[in-house]
Amino acid sequence: MSTNVTDTDIPEAREETGIAQALRDYWGRVKGGNTGSMPAVLGLIALIALFSVLQGGVFFTALNFANLLNQGTAIIVLAMGLVFVLLLGEIDLSAGFAAGTCAAVLGVTLTNRGWIWPLALAAALLTGLIIGLVLGVLVAKLGIPSFVVTLAAFLGLQGVMLLIIGEGGTIAIQNDFLLAIMNNNMPVWAGWLLWVIVVLGYASVSLRAIHNRRKYQLVSPATSVWLAKVVTLAVLLGAAVYILNIQRQIVRPGRQTCVSVDPVNQPVGCIPVIQGVPWAVLVVLILLVILTFVLGRTSYGRHIYAVGGNTEAARRAGIAVSNIKISCFMVCSFMAAIAGVLLASRDNSVSPTTGGAQTLLFAVGAAVIGGTSLFGGRGRVIDAVIGGLVVAVIANGLPLVTDQSGIQYVVTGGVLLVAASVDAITRKRTSAGG
Amino acid sequence: MSSTVPILELRGVNKSFGPVQVLNSVDLSVYPGQVTALVGDNGAGKSTLVKGVAGIYPFDAGEYLFEGKPVHVTEPRAANALGIEVVYQDLALCDNLDVVHNLFLGREQSRGLVLDEITMERRATETLRGLSVRTLKSVRQQVSSLSGGQRQTVAIARAVLWNSKVVILDEPTAALGVAQTEQVLNLVRRLADNGLAVIIISHNINDVMQVSDNVACLYLGNMAAQVASSQLTHSQVVELITTGRSGELGLQPEVVSQASA
Ligand SMILES: Nc1ncnc2c1ncn2[C@@H]1O[C@H](COP(=O)(O)OP(=O)(O)OP(=O)(O)O)[C@@H](O)[C@H]1O
Numbered sequence: 001m002s003t004n005v006t007d008t009d010i011p012e013a014r015e016e017t018g019i020a021q022a023l024r025d026y027w028g029r030v031k032g033g034n035t036g037s038m039p040a041v042l043g044l045i046a047l048i049a050l051f052s053v054l055q056g057g058v059f060f061t062a063l064n065f066a067n068l069l070n071q072g073t074a075i076i077v078l079a080m081g082l083v084f085v086l087l088l089g090e091i092d093l094s095a096g097f098a099a100g101t102c103a104a105v106l107g108v109t110l111t112n113r114g115w116i117w118p119l120a121l122a123a124a125l126l127t128g129l130i131i132g133l134v135l136g137v138l139v140a141k142l143g144i145p146s147f148v149v150t151l152a153a154f155l156g157l158q159g160v161m162l163l164i165i166g167e168g169g170t171i172a173i174q175n176d177f178l179l180a181i182m183n184n185n186m187p188v189w190a191g192w193l194l195w196v197i198v199v200l201g202y203a204s205v206s207l208r209a210i211h212n213r214r215k216y217q218l219v220s221p222a223t224s225v226w227l228a229k230v231v232t233l234a235v236l237l238g239a240a241v242y243i244l245n246i247q248r249q250i251v252r253p254g255r256q257t258c259v260s261v262d263p264v265n266q267p268v269g270c271i272p273v274i275q276g277v278p279w280a281v282l283v284v285l286i287l288l289v290i291l292t293f294v295l296g297r298t299s300y301g302r303h304i305y306a307v308g309g310n311t312e313a314a315r316r317a318g319i320a321v322s323n324i325k326i327s328c329f330m331v332c333s334f335m336a337a338i339a340g341v342l343l344a345s346r347d348n349s350v351s352p353t354t355g356g357a358q359t360l361l362f363a364v365g366a367a368v369i370g371g372t373s374l375f376g377g378r379g380r381v382i383d384a385v386i387g388g389l390v391v392a393v394i395a396n397g398l399p400l401v402t403d404q405s406g407i408q409y410v411v412t413g414g415v416l417l418v419a420a421s422v423d424a425i426t427r428k429r430t431s432a433g434g
Numbered sequence: 435m436s437s438t439v440p441i442l443e444l445r446g447v448n449k450s451f452g453p454v455q456v457l458n459s460v461d462l463s464v465y466p467g468q469v470t471a472l473v474g475d476n477g478a479g480k481s482t483l484v485k486g487v488a489g490i491y492p493f494d495a496g497e498y499l500f501e502g503k504p505v506h507v508t509e510p511r512a513a514n515a516l517g518i519e520v521v522y523q524d525l526a527l528c529d530n531l532d533v534v535h536n537l538f539l540g541r542e543q544s545r546g547l548v549l550d551e552i553t554m555e556r557r558a559t560e561t562l563r564g565l566s567v568r569t570l571k572s573v574r575q576q577v578s579s580l581s582g583g584q585r586q587t588v589a590i591a592r593a594v595l596w597n598s599k600v601v602i603l604d605e606p607t608a609a610l611g612v613a614q615t616e617q618v619l620n621l622v623r624r625l626a627d628n629g630l631a632v633i634i635i636s637h638n639i640n641d642v643m644q645v646s647d648n649v650a651c652l653y654l655g656n657m658a659a660q661v662a663s664s665q666l667t668h669s670q671v672v673e674l675i676t677t678g679r680s681g682e683l684g685l686q687p688e689v690v691s692q693a694s695a
């Protein structure tokens with residue numbers, strides 16, 4: 001029988017030939033519409049450069065860098081959870097107030113009821129899981145569009161939060177451990193230790209993967225590409241750790257005469273130093289590693305992508321589609337609960353505005369800007385981190401440039417729209433390729 | 435290669451949807467190592483017959499024999515357990531996943547918690563090699579970047595990955611161009627040459643004549659004839675499809691008039 005096969009054979013096992021090839025492959029993917037996080041990374045660099053030029057004296061300082069992370073942390077954590085729901089092609093509009101509600105549970109149990117903090121924390125996180133379970137069941141089992149379910153929850157949870165806190169009230173958080181998360185920093189040496197662990201961890205895990213593939217003669221990235229990635233990561237993270245380890249306590253001439261390294265015995269007229277990587281960074285890092293592993297390396301994660309890509313195909317492949325959907329809503333609300341705890345820690349209190357205002361929009365924006373698709377099936381947890389940093393840079397940098405909040409809203413909205421357009425165009429390109 | 439014992443045999447199966455009798459005492463024999471083409475006009479009942487075999491719409495009456503033994507296939511999982519896989523026309527692949535991920539979808543190999551990507555990739559490559567598939571650049575390509583024929587190939591490979599014995603293809607070439615149709619038909623032929631029993635539904639008589647060992651023709655829910663392809667001409671197949679008979683072959687005139695009444 002004749003064969004009209006014109007395409008190439010399955011490639012024999014080979015190593016991709018170096019960085020040039022890797023760049024060509026990447027460009028191929030971009031042309032195919034799969035841009036990944038690259039636009040967000042470029043945007044981040046451009047924004048930092050822009051604000052540094054416009055307001056370098058204030059923007060590009062160690063203090064502001066730490067502030068920026070402090071502002072961005074809760075949004076990043078919220079966005080990480082939203083990635084799971086967005087991967088399904090669903091949305092959770094209530095995540096912001098889920099964070100607020102869980103923070104309220106934390107505040108009431110801890111401060112008003114006097115529970116020990118681990119119990120109060122557990123109650124807050126459990127609240128998140130329950131909210132997610134309810135949302136997930138309504139979406140997956142009853143088939144109500146997630147937009148409607150979570151819009152209802154957006155209003156409902158706002159009310160629940162008021163009821164828990166009591167109208168107008170603010171509950172102070174006084175637990176040292178919980179406050180430390182968002183307000184204290186690691187010792188300088190611990191920051192560098194963390195840097196070493198992350199870089200070595202990434203280097204060894206990725207190198208082992210390459211070695212395993214070579215052992216079985218599968219196509220694997222070249223060692224030079226691996227080295228380039230490791231070096232880039234080491235340099236970027238090293239720069240961040242270096243900046244965060246700079247002393248950032250403001251010394252106002254005439255008021256304080258010195259800064260003291262000793263936190264306990266403050267010499268007269270001295271104030272303590274502020275330096276080091278915020279503990280919150282460690283929290284984000286741990287969540288990033290765990291969730292990335294779940295999405296990328298387990299069959300559960302694979303099934304989430306499958307449901308988001310083609311629900312019918314997933315169903316026929318024997319995947320329990322509704323369970324996957326419910327679990328994703330639970331992950332999202334659980335991450336919202338963690339974000340709520342972080343917000344409470346940052347503000348030293350819980351109030352009816354915790355998790356409100358633009359918190360949710362910023363978080364959705366962060367995920368989408370980072371490269372997660374609103375149409376489902378495409379996205380990674382790292383997107384939330386990169387996109388969250390972009391959002392934080394804008395939220396932090398714009399007020400330094402202009403004090404008109406109108407401009408700030410317009411610019412943030414514009415950036416989200418650009419990200420959504422990139423997403424939509426990507427989707428068109430990839431489906432046109434099929 | 436072909437065997438005289440059918441791996442799958444239907445005897446006198448009926449199927450009605452409410453008052454409409456869609457299948458009327460249909461017989462069908464499917465042999466390992468052979469391609470059985472299922473032909474018939476629109477609405478003749480081809481898809482219904484296949485769905486009955488796959489356990490999606492169980493038959494109302496009649497015998498269903500697998501490897502000579504009567505079986506009860508009342509749900510898709512029962513069919514899969516026997517080694518029957520169906521490739522539907524709307525392929526049902528995940529565009530956002532690569533070829534390996536799609537081949538193993540829902541049946542991923544893991545080591546503990548962790549997906550065993552290396553084993554899956556090697557098995558995928560082996561399976562595609564075994565089918566002499568040469569049209570895929572990389573098994574790590576996203577399915578969204580594949581052509582229609584390549585997607586069909588992936589869907590078929592997915593069906594044979596699990597030591598299946600019977601593969602059913604519902605109009606696998608309907609949306610394909612000339613070259614890609616050729617590729618898929620070659621693949622279908624190789625499946626049979628590897629010892630599988632293949633049922634292929636097609637409206638294209640040329641494809642049928644090229645690839646099949648025998649032709650089963652449905653006419654308004656009746657099995658008009660199941661004949662070796664070598665004993666049929668193109669025009670005889672057309673006649674069987676359109677009138678239910680051709681010379682000595684096919685339904686008795688009174689059955690035809692009854693069926694079309
Ligand atoms: N679920 C159903 N309920 C009622 N009638 C049905 C159902 N499925 C099929 N039918 C009827 O059964 C008859 C046979 O349909 P079937 O899909 O098996 O035909 P087919 O041979 O596959 O046709 P085609 O070549 O157009 O795909 C048609 O008259 C159709 O209307």
Ligand SMILES: [Mg+2]
Pocket residue numbers: 480481482
């Ligand atoms: Mg049909």
